[in-house]
Amino acid sequence: MSRAKGNLAEDKACRFLDEKGFIIVERNFYSRFGEIDIIATKDEVLHFVEVKSGLDYELAIQNITPTKISRLIKTAHVYMKKNGYENDFELDAIVVTPKKIEFIENITL
Template structure:
């Protein structure tokens, strides 16, 4: 996926989160392990969100591999340490398709 398409999907995801009571804390946080697309907060829980887009839900969500998830979690730990945070958090995904946005909370493998 091109960076431009990724930005469009992330913008849609941010709008979805805003409309559902989340506060966007940061976008595109990078560490040597990878990137966190969106960091948002709601009800005193920090949500670390990977945004995936595709023509359908299945093709998009399959791009979150166990390896990708491990790197994502390492990046979360870098963010938490860098910002001296000890808060509840959730590892989430938002899947953006042409006709829908799906919010998947607490993803694990």
């Protein structure tokens, strides 16, 4: 996927989260382990959100592999240490397709 398509999907995901009451803290946080697309808060919980897009849900969700989740966890820990954050957090995913946006909470290995 091109960076432009990725940015469009992330913009849609940010609007979706905003409509659901999340506060966007940061976008495209990088560490040596990888990137987190969106970092947001809601109800005192920090959400690290991976955004995937595709023509359909199955094609998009297949790109969230165990390796990707492991890198997200490591990058989340870097972010929390860098920012002195010690409260609750979770890893989530948003799948953007031409017809809908799907929010998946608490993705795990």
